[in-house]
Amino acid sequence: MKRIILTLLLLSSSLFAELKNEYLTQKFLDSKMPTVDIRTVGEWKETGILKGSIPIEFFNEQGQYNIPDFLAKLNSKVDTSKPFALICRTGSRTKMVAQFLSDTYNYKVTNVTGGIMIHRMDYKKLPFVKY
Numbered sequence: 524m525k526r527i528i529l530t531l532l533l534l535s536s537s538l539f540a541e542l543k544n545e546y547l548t549q550k551f552l553d554s555k556m557p558t559v560d561i562r563t564v565g566e567w568k569e570t571g572i573l574k575g576s577i578p579i580e581f582f583n584e585q586g587q588y589n590i591p592d593f594l595a596k597l598n599s600k601v602d603t604s605k606p607f608a609l610i611c612r613t614g615s616r617t618k619m620v621a622q623f624l625s626d627t628y629n630y631k632v633t634n635v636t637g638g639i640m641i642h643r644m645d646y647k648k649l650p651f652v653k654y
Contacts (some may be wrong), residue, residue: 567654574650608633
């Protein structure tokens with residue numbers, strides 16, 4: 524009986540998790556969804572950050588990460604009970620991190636497909652600010 528209840532709880536919690544992949548479109552920008560920029564400090568300085576985004580480094584310049592530190596910062600700046608998005612340079616880091624957050628913590632995460640660099644042709648049109 525306990526196994527059945529535990530299985531049902533695990534299955535029901537996965538129903539609340541959600542992972543989407545979306546391009547950085549005007550519709551996305553207009554949605555005002557909280558967007559966390561997980562690039563490195565050096566990348567933020569190089570290109571600036573998307574206006575209104577929340578810079579929280581996941582991998583540092585050496586490729587190291589600290590999940591408890593990242594989660595503490597994320598949960599202090601974003602209501603993770605609601606949908607939010609992750610953006611990086613090309614979308615490869617956010618694809619991995621978004622999947623992890625969705626699977627492990629049942630967060631409703633949107634991965635910004637292609638990251639910032641896929642939109643470099645429209646770079647001047649995107650609302651970037653200095654870091």
